[in-house]
Amino acid sequence: MSHSTTRTTRLRAPSGAAARATGLTKVYGEGDTRVVALDSVCVEFGRGRFTAIMGPSGSGKSTLMHCMAGLDSLSGGSAHVGDTELSGLDDRRLTQLRREKIGFVFQAFNLLPTLNAMENITLPMDVAGRKPDRQWLDLIVRTVGLSGRLQHRPSQLSGGQQQRVAVARALAGRPEIIFADEPTGNLDSRSGAEVLGFLQESVRGLGQTVVMVTHDPVAASYADRVVFLADGQITDELAAPTAESVLDRMRLLDTSGPAN
Numbered sequence: 001m002s003h004s005t006t007r008t009t010r011l012r013a014p015s016g017a018a019a020r021a022t023g024l025t026k027v028y029g030e031g032d033t034r035v036v037a038l039d040s041v042c043v044e045f046g047r048g049r050f051t052a053i054m055g056p057s058g059s060g061k062s063t064l065m066h067c068m069a070g071l072d073s074l075s076g077g078s079a080h081v082g083d084t085e086l087s088g089l090d091d092r093r094l095t096q097l098r099r100e101k102i103g104f105v106f107q108a109f110n111l112l113p114t115l116n117a118m119e120n121i122t123l124p125m126d127v128a129g130r131k132p133d134r135q136w137l138d139l140i141v142r143t144v145g146l147s148g149r150l151q152h153r154p155s156q157l158s159g160g161q162q163q164r165v166a167v168a169r170a171l172a173g174r175p176e177i178i179f180a181d182e183p184t185g186n187l188d189s190r191s192g193a194e195v196l197g198f199l200q201e202s203v204r205g206l207g208q209t210v211v212m213v214t215h216d217p218v219a220a221s222y223a224d225r226v227v228f229l230a231d232g233q234i235t236d237e238l239a240a241p242t243a244e245s246v247l248d249r250m251r252l253l254d255t256s257g258p259a260n
């Protein structure tokens with residue numbers, strides 16, 4: 001099952017990247033308050049891959065994610081989701097693209113308290129007037145281990161379970177790519193490990209594409225690849241990371257930075 005799902009996903013879009021940035025520059029403010037948050041970043045996020053973005057506070061991780069997900073405008077360069085270039089889209093088309101092609105998971109679970117778990121999972125599709133694929137939905141719900149909790153409201157769920165609902169919601173529309181911003185930032189390590197395991201399974205078992213911003217080397221070790229940002233530039237990357245290899249690389253980057 002998982003293999004045929006992966007193959008179908010790959011066949012649908014032959015290009016290797018689910019999202020890519022070329023010369024992506026983002027400048028906030030002007031004059032004395034001018035900040036170059038991203039400085040001509042070139043990066044590709046491979047289809048069917050789990051990529052982690054790491055870097056010191058203020059290095060531009062969230063800005064990169066927001067620009068590539070159509071949540072913030074670009075100052076220069078280009079960003080594509082699939083074959084769609086974002087800078088050419090007006091607000092209406094950007095909203096449409098986010099709804100149809102992108103799944104989001106944030107540190108705060110952002111569930112609606114008055115809806116039960118299943119209603120939260122299907123909400124973005126309901127809003128977009130799209131009919132959920134029942135088989136896919138069942139598969140996701142089973143994958144994230146929520147089968148017995150679908151009628152519960154967020155207040156009746158633990159933090160880890162709430163984030164699992166958020167992961168299922170991001171997966172429900174079978175997006176081109178899922179962007180997760182510190183998805184385990186509010187979770188204890190056991191619940192965090194569960195959520196990371198489900199994100200990993202959504203890539204390895206269901207053929208989805210995940211990009212995750214994290215500070216945590218253990219979280220990054222669930223990814224297939226880590227890209228490191230410093231001062232708005234990609235400075236390094238690591239394939240098949242372990243928590244130890246990520247930590248080592250972070251130490252190396254720290255000591256080779258301009259301050260040293």
Ligand SMILES: Nc1ncnc2c1ncn2[C@@H]1O[C@H](COP(=O)(O)OP(=O)(O)OP(=O)(O)O)[C@@H](O)[C@H]1O
Pocket residue numbers: 028029035036037055056057058059060061062063064
């Ligand atoms: N809306 C904004 N207006 C002005 N400057 C901003 C804005 N958003 C981000 N910045 C600046 O851009 C730079 C990159 O910020 P960003 O939030 O992307 O970093 P980050 O790596 O995600 O940091 P953290 O790990 O602390 O969340 C920082 O210098 C930040 O102060």
